[in-house]
Amino acid sequence: MERFSAHLSGELGRSPHTVRGYLADLTSLLADLDARGRTASDLDVPLVRAWLARARAAGASRSTVARRVAAVRALTRYLHREGILATDPGPRLATPRQQRALPTVLDEDQAARALEAADPTTPTELRRHAVVELLYATGIRVAELCALDLTDLDRSRDTVRVLGKGDKERTVPVGAPALEAVDAWTARGRPEMVAPTPTRALFLGARGGRLGVRQAREDVHAHLGAVGADSAPHGLRHSAATHLLNGGADLRSVQEFLGHSSPRSTQIYTHVSVERLRTAYQQAHPRA
Known part of the structure; x- marks a missing residue:
């Protein structure tokens, strides 16, 4: 498991969050095998399916089962490469189809009211305002925001450099209100919270670290x-x-903006727009 963990992070570039999730799932699988007198070298499709079925019977959601399937596929591929498994059963494992719910979003008026209502004065309030402004302005993930350094903001081009999933770097434009909020934080809030040991982190916690x-x-x-x-x-x-x-x-630009590797991940947002279009149609069209 230690070697597999190093494989996930070092060779495949999986995030620490993904590695932790995979290891937790696979520890459960190996414990299940051990209870039945089996080892990792015995892994096959019936054994994995039985383990997944017990998880479903215990109340695991479809998304949890899908994650477990992904973890097992990564493990069996690795074990096959290492010669521990003669064949890789992973490709024969079906991933349960997930019912993707439309994401909850603020409407544009809500977003504007929420951001314009802010009048931050304390370091914590300044940080909160800057965090919310930057998340909304750039669409970056919260983990990506926490990983930002001071040097990642390019004020000459009004952009921010983001290190996303799989260590993929992208450059995202930032609007003027978000830049003003970040400037207020770095000028009046950050100096009050920084620890004695200097840090490059853009946003700081209560103890002065990242x-x-x-x-x-x-x-x-x-x-x-x-x-x-x-929200x-x-x-x-x-x-x-x-x-x-x-x-x-256009959808391709939004895909780049969000750092999605596939347009399929971005297409869910078109469904949100269609739902709003349908609502407006039903309210306004005389033949609706």
């Missing part, structure tokens, strides 16, 4: 909840993508 994902989520909920427009960080990402499409941006 801001953690959990605290960033709390910042978003606190800032938006105060104006009755509560998770990923909701701001959904909102940014939907508002871009509503404003006329």
Whole structure:
């Protein structure tokens, strides 16, 4: 498992979050095998299917089972490469079809009211405002935001350099309101919170080190909840993508903006726009 963990992070470039999830799932699988007197070298499709069936019977969701299938496929591919398995059963494992719910988004008026209502004064309020503005302006993931360094902002081009999933780098434009909020944070908030040991991190936590994902989520909920427009960080990402499409941006540009490797991941946002179009049609069209 240690070698497989190094394979996931070093060779495949999986994020620490993905590696932790895979290892937790596969530890469960190996424990299940051990309880039946089997080892990893015995892995085959019936054994894996039985393990997945027990997970479903215990209440695991479709998304959890899909993640477990992905983890097993990665493991069996690795074991086959290492000569531990004669054949790779992974490709014969079917992934359960997930029912993808439309993401919850703020409408444009809600987003504007939530951001314009801010009047930050304390370092924490300045950070919250900057975090929310930057998430909405760029559509980046909360983990990507927490990983930003001061040097990742390019003020000459009004862009930010983002390191996404699989260590893929992309450059994202940033609007003027978000840049102003970040400037206020770096000028008046960050100096009050920085630890004695210097750090390159753009956003800082209570102890002066790099801001953690959990605290960033709390910042978003606190800032938006105060104006009755509560949303998770990923909701701001959904909102940014939907508002871009509503404003006329093409799907390929939004794909690049979000850092999606496939346009299929971006197409869900077109469904959001269609739902709003249907609602407007039903309210306004005389023959609806």
